[in-house]
Amino acid sequence: MLMLTLLGWLGGYLITTQLIFPPPPPPGDLFEVPDIRGGGLASARERLTGAGLVLGEIDSLLHPSVPEALIIGQSPLPGQVLRPESQVRVTVSLGPQLRSVPDVSGLAEDRAQIVLESSGFLVSVDTARADLPRGRVLEVFPRPDAILPLPARIRMVVSTGPALVAMPLVLGLDREEALILLDSVGLIVSEITEVFRFGRDQGVVVEQEPASDIELERGAKVRLKVGMSGRATEQ
Known part of the structure; x- marks a missing residue:
């Protein structure tokens, strides 16, 4: 009885799997997708034709390091298997994006850096003494209007201001001698005040501002007080 039951179950299984729900036919030849990136x-x-496949849709994309016209991506990826004549989609490099170097000469350092970085450049900063005020851009390398691939590095040279000079000691000097000395180091006398010294130190510098040895930029202004010599006070 058990044997008959097993034979009946087996017969029903074979009828169901082979006649009612037969398995799908085995797949035909499958071809492995070759690696076509970089060419x-x-x-x-x-290469795809030789592998029994077809070159499909072609996309393009900017790339900072892969030269123009070379393949940077593919779908499906290498090693996957496809039916004959299946398409393989590729993405081709357009090369790096090109950009002209903007002219930021004379701009403040922070403003110039914003302009360069928003244009896609990397920025490094050097400094140099110059007559241009401190913090202003002297020049950039490569020069403005040069065409560079992004992201390229730009070297920006920023002024640290004019060379500094030490305030000379002019106390005790005759007024004219003091003016000549200060002019020779590039300092400007903005104010001369005559003070009464009880008849002493007439025409001689008795006070100076700033004090001696303080470092100043060329063109800085200084003030002097001179012993009264009978002339009207000069500004």
Whole structure:
């Protein structure tokens, strides 16, 4: 009885799997997708044809390091298997994006850096003494209007201001001698005040501002007080 039951179950299984729900036919030949990245379209088409596949849709994309016209991506990826004549989609490099170096000469350092970085450049900063005020851009390298691939590095040279000079000691000097000395180091006398010294130190510098040895930029203004010599106070 048990044997008859097993034979009946087996017969029902075979009828169900083979007649009512037969298995799908075995797949035909499957071809492995070759790696076509890094080459050109002509080479890719030739390799795909040799593998029984077809070059499909072609996209393009800017790339900072891969030269123009070379394949940077593919779908499906290498090693996957496809039916004959299946398409392989590729993405081709357009090369790096090119940008002209903007002219930021004379701009404040922070403003110039914003302009360069918003244009896609990397910025490094050097400094140099110059007559331009401190913090202003003297020049950039490469020069403005140069065409560079992004992201390129720009070297920006920023002024640290004019060379500093030490305030000379002019106390005790005759007024004219003091003016000549200060002019020789690039300092400007903005104010001369005559003070009464009980008849002493007439025409001689008795006070100076700033004090001696203080470092100043060329063109800085200084003030003097001179012993009264009978002339009207001069500004």
